Amino acid sequence: xxxxxxxxxxxxxxxxxxxxxxxxxxxxxxxxxxxxxxxxxxxxxxxxxxxxxxxxxxxxxxxxxxxxxxxxxxxxxxxxxxxxxxxxxxxxxxxxxxxxxxxxxxxxxxxxxxxxxxxxxxxxxxxxxxxxxxxxxxxxxxxxxxxxxxxxxxxxxxxxxxxxxxxxxxxxxxxxxxxxxxxxxxxxxxxxxxxxxxxxxxxxxxxxxxx
Amino acid sequence: xxxxxxxxxxxxxxxxxxxxxxxxxxxxxxxxxxxxxxxxxxxxxxxxxxxxxxxxxxxxxxxxxxxxxxxxxxxxxxxxxxxxxxxxxxxxxxxxxxxxxxxxxxxxxxxxxxxxxxxxxxxxxxxxxxxxxxxxxxxx
Amino acid sequence: xxxxxxxxxxxxxxxxxxxxxxxxxxxxxxxxxxxxxxxxxxxxxxxxxxxxxxxxxxxxxxxxxxxxxxxxxxxxxxxxxxxxxxxxxxxxxxxxxxxxxxxxxxxxxxxxxxxxxxxxxxxxxxxxxxxxxxxxxxxxxxxxxxxxxxxxxxxxxxxxxxxxxxxxxxxxxxxxxxxxxxxxxxxxxxxxxxxxxxxxxxxxxxxxxxxxxxxxxxxxxxxxxxxxxxxxxxxxxxxxxxxxxxxxxxxxxxxxxxxxxxxxxxxxxxxxxxxxxxxxxxxxxxxxxxxxxxxxxxxxxxxxxxxxxxxxxxxxxxxxxxxxxxxxxxxxxxxxxxxxxxxxxxxxxxxxxxxxxxxxxxxxxxxxxxxxxxxxxxxxxxxxxxxxxxxxxxxxxxxxxxxxxxxxxxxxxxxxxxxxx
Numbered sequence: 001x002x003x004x005x006x007x008x009x010x011x012x013x014x015x016x017x018x019x020x021x022x023x024x025x026x027x028x029x030x031x032x033x034x035x036x037x038x039x040x041x042x043x044x045x046x047x048x049x050x051x052x053x054x055x056x057x058x059x060x061x062x063x064x065x066x067x068x069x070x071x072x073x074x075x076x077x078x079x080x081x082x083x084x085x086x087x088x089x090x091x092x093x094x095x096x097x098x099x100x101x102x103x104x105x106x107x108x109x110x111x112x113x114x115x116x117x118x119x120x121x122x123x124x125x126x127x128x129x130x131x132x133x134x135x136x137x138x139x140x141x142x143x144x145x146x147x148x149x150x151x152x153x154x155x156x157x158x159x160x161x162x163x164x165x166x167x168x169x170x171x172x173x174x175x176x177x178x179x180x181x182x183x184x185x186x187x188x189x190x191x192x193x194x195x196x197x198x199x200x201x202x203x204x205x206x207x208x209x210x211x
Numbered sequence: 212x213x214x215x216x217x218x219x220x221x222x223x224x225x226x227x228x229x230x231x232x233x234x235x236x237x238x239x240x241x242x243x244x245x246x247x248x249x250x251x252x253x254x255x256x257x258x259x260x261x262x263x264x265x266x267x268x269x270x271x272x273x274x275x276x277x278x279x280x281x282x283x284x285x286x287x288x289x290x291x292x293x294x295x296x297x298x299x300x301x302x303x304x305x306x307x308x309x310x311x312x313x314x315x316x317x318x319x320x321x322x323x324x325x326x327x328x329x330x331x332x333x334x335x336x337x338x339x340x341x342x343x344x345x346x347x348x349x350x351x
Numbered sequence: 352x353x354x355x356x357x358x359x360x361x362x363x364x365x366x367x368x369x370x371x372x373x374x375x376x377x378x379x380x381x382x383x384x385x386x387x388x389x390x391x392x393x394x395x396x397x398x399x400x401x402x403x404x405x406x407x408x409x410x411x412x413x414x415x416x417x418x419x420x421x422x423x424x425x426x427x428x429x430x431x432x433x434x435x436x437x438x439x440x441x442x443x444x445x446x447x448x449x450x451x452x453x454x455x456x457x458x459x460x461x462x463x464x465x466x467x468x469x470x471x472x473x474x475x476x477x478x479x480x481x482x483x484x485x486x487x488x489x490x491x492x493x494x495x496x497x498x499x500x501x502x503x504x505x506x507x508x509x510x511x512x513x514x515x516x517x518x519x520x521x522x523x524x525x526x527x528x529x530x531x532x533x534x535x536x537x538x539x540x541x542x543x544x545x546x547x548x549x550x551x552x553x554x555x556x557x558x559x560x561x562x563x564x565x566x567x568x569x570x571x572x573x574x575x576x577x578x579x580x581x582x583x584x585x586x587x588x589x590x591x592x593x594x595x596x597x598x599x600x601x602x603x604x605x606x607x608x609x610x611x612x613x614x615x616x617x618x619x620x621x622x623x624x625x626x627x628x629x630x631x632x633x634x635x636x637x638x639x640x641x642x643x644x645x646x647x648x649x650x651x652x653x654x655x656x657x658x659x660x661x662x663x664x665x666x667x668x669x670x671x672x673x674x675x676x677x678x679x680x681x682x683x684x685x686x687x688x689x690x691x692x693x694x695x696x697x698x699x700x701x702x703x704x705x706x707x708x709x710x711x712x713x714x715x716x717x718x719x720x721x722x723x724x725x726x727x728x729x730x731x732x733x734x735x736x737x738x739x740x741x742x743x744x745x746x747x748x749x750x751x752x753x754x755x756x757x758x759x760x761x762x763x764x765x766x767x768x769x770x771x772x
Contacts, residue, residue, distance in 0.1 A: 026292075123341065
C-alpha cells in the first residue's frame with residue numbers, strides 16, 4: 001500500500017461541515033466517548049450510524065480465521081479459512097469539547113474479540129433488531145447481559161413489514177422489564193437521536209451518582 | 212492449512228535490522244503523567260496527534276520498529292497533524308486496527324505521537340459525562 | 352536486538368515474554384484484555400502447577416504468590432462405587448500419594464494480571480487488542496519471530512489439526528468449575544493439603560483443588576462430566592449461585608464424602624464459576640499467514656489437552672521454558688519454519704507424555720489401571736509414584752500403561768523387603 005502517497009494533510013474523510021475546531025488544536029483534546037450499535041447482518045447498523053454522523057461513516061476491516069462456532073475460554077475452534085469483518089463508525093461533535101463516536105459491530109458471537117475491544121469504556125450498546133430475523137440478535141443480547149454493559153433494544157422497522165409493539169418484542173426476546181425497547185427507523189435522524197437518548201437515559205439509571 | 216516451507220522474507224529482513232541497539236526506552240505512561248501502572252490502553256476512540264509539526268520530524272532512530280515501517284509511520288504522523296481517533300487512523304489509512312495500535316504505541320514511546328486522555332479509560336463513563344452527552348444529543 | 356511478537360497473555364505467552372525480556376530481547380505482547388480486565392474477569396482455569404513447572408517460574412523469578420498459596424503436599428485418589436448389601440455411594444478406593452515436592456494453584460486472574468503488569472513495568476510493550484489475522488499479516492515480517500500463544504482463541508485455527516496425534520473429534524468432558532471459600536479440611540488428613548481426583552466411573556470426575564485467589568485461600572470444585580451424562584447439566588452463562596448449588600447437589604449424590612465438608616462453602620466472587628467444553632487436539636506447530644510468513648504456536652494453541660489430568664498449565668510452562676532456551680540458543684540465525692518445527696519437537700518430546708496420560712484418563716479406565724489404583728491404597732510407594740507422575744508423566748511409560756509392567760511393579764511393591772528403586 002502506498003501510504004506515503006495518500007493525502008494525509010487533510011485526510012480523505014468527508015466531513016459535512018469541514019474540519020471541526022477541535023481537530024486542528026493539538027494542545028488539547030475534547031472529551032470523547034462512544035456507543036456501540038450491535039446487530040445481525042443487514043439490520044441497518046451503517047444506516048443508523050450514517051443518519052446522525054457528521055462524517056460519512058468510516059470502515060475498518062479485520063481478516064480473521066473462520067472459527068465457526070463461538071469461542072469463550074472453554075470452547076472449541078474448528079479449522080476453516082478466513083473471512084473479513086467490517087466495522088463501520090461515525091462521529092458527532094456534541095460540543096466544541098465533546099465528541100461521541102458510534103461503532104457498528106457485527107452481531108455474530110464469533111466476533112467476541114472485537115466486542116471486548118469496542119465495549120471497553122463505552123456508554124452502552126444499542127442492539128438493533130429486525131423482527132423478521134429476531135434470532136440474529138440473541139448473541140449480542142447474551143453478551144451485553146453477561147457483561148453488565150447498559151443496553152437497549154431498538155427495532156428497526158422496515159417499511160412494508162409487520163409492525164410489532166415493543167412489548168411483543170420484549171416478550172419474544174425474554175428481555176428483563178428494565179431494558180428499554182423501542183421501535184424506530186434507522187433512516188430517520190430524529191428516531192436515531194431518540195434511540196441514543198434512550199440508551200444514555202438507561203446508562204444514567206444504572207450509573208451511581210457522586211458521593 | 213498446511214505448514215509451508217521457509218519464506219525468504221523473514222530471515223533477511225529481520226536480520227538486517229537486528230544489529231542496531233535500541234536507545235533507552237521511554238516508559239509509555241510517562242507521556243500521560245504516569246497515572247497508571249500499565250501505560251496506554253488505546254481505545255478505538257482515543258485521540259492521538261503528532262507531537263511536533265511532521266515536516267520537522269527527525270529521521271527515526273535505526274533499529275526500532277519505526278525503521279522497518281517507514282511509509283506507514285510517515286502516513287500516521289502525517290495524518291495526525293490533526294487530532295484523530297485510533298479508529299480513524301485505521302480506517303483512513305486502511306491499516307488493521309491492531310497494527311495501528313502497535314505503531315502508535317511505538318510512536319508514543321518515541322515522543323512523536325501524543326496520546327490524549329488515557330489513564331483509567333477502561334471504566335464506564337461517569338454521570339457528569341453522561342449528562343453532557345444527554346444535553347448534547349438533545350440539542351441535535 | 353531481536354524483536355519478538357507474542358500473541359496471548361496466558362501461562363505460555365507471558366512466561367515466554369518475561370523470560371525473553373530478561374535476556375534482553377525486544378518483546379511486544381498482544382493481549383485482548385488489560386490487567387484490570389483480567390483481574391476482574393471470569394476465572395479461567397484450575398491451573399495446578401507441579402514441581403517442574405513451578406521450578407520454571409522460580410527460575411525466572413516469577414513465583415510472586417508462592418508464600419501465600421497453599422502448599423499441596425499430596426495427590427489423592429478416590430473412587431466411587433457401591434458395596435454389596437450396603438446402601439448408597441461409597442469410597443471403594445481412597446488414598447493420597449506424597450508429592451516429592453509440593454504443587455500450587457494460583458488463580459490465573461491474579462497471576463496473568465500481575466505478570467502482564469510486571470512485563471510492562473520492566474519496559475515491555477503491551478498492546479491491548481483482540482488480534483485478527485490481518486494484524487498479524489502486516490506485523491509478522493516486521494518481527495524476527497511471531498509466537499501465537501492465544502490459547503483457545505480463534506487464532507488457533509491458523510494451526511492445522513494433526514489427525515495422527517488427535518484421537519478426538521468431539522469434546523470428551525463437559526467442564527464446570529467453581530472457586531469457593533469455606534471448604535472444611537478433609538477429616539482424614541486435616542494436617543496437610545492435597546489435590547484430589549474423585550473418580551465416578553461412567554459419570555466423570557470431581558477434582559478438589561486447594562488454591563489461592565484475590566480474597567485468599569480458596570478451593571476449586573471442578574466437575575468433569577461425560578457429555579450427555581448426569582453431570583452434563585450446567586448451562587452456559589448460568590447464574591453463579593445456581594452453578595454452585597448444582598455443583599453441591601452433584602457432590603452430595605456422587606461424592607458424599609466430599610460433600611460433607613462443603614456444606615458451608617460460598618463462591619469467592621461473582622466471577623468464580625466457569626462452564627464449557629472443547630475438543631482436545633494436537634495441531635501443526637507452524638501456521639502460515641496469508642502473506643506466507645510462518646508463525647510458531649505455543650501452549651494450548653497447539654497442544655490442547657482436556658483438563659482431566661491437570662496438565663494444561665504445566666505443559667504451557669514447559670513449552671515456554673523449551674521455547675525460551677531454543678530462541679536464545681538460536682543466536683542471530685533466522686527463526687524459520689524448520690527451526691520452528693524443531694523447537695516444537697523439543698517440547699513435544701515431553702508434551703506427548705502429558706497428552707498420552709490425559710487421554711488415558713479420558714477413556715474408560717482399563718482393568719489393570721483400576722487394579723493399580725485399588726492396590727495403591729495399601730502400598731504407599733505405588734501411591735507416591737502415581738502422584739509424582741502428574742509432575743513427570745513420562746514416568747507412566749515406565750510402569751503404568753502396560754498391564755504386565757504394572758502388575759510386576761505392584762507385585763514387587765508388595766514384597767516387604769523391596770523398596771522402590
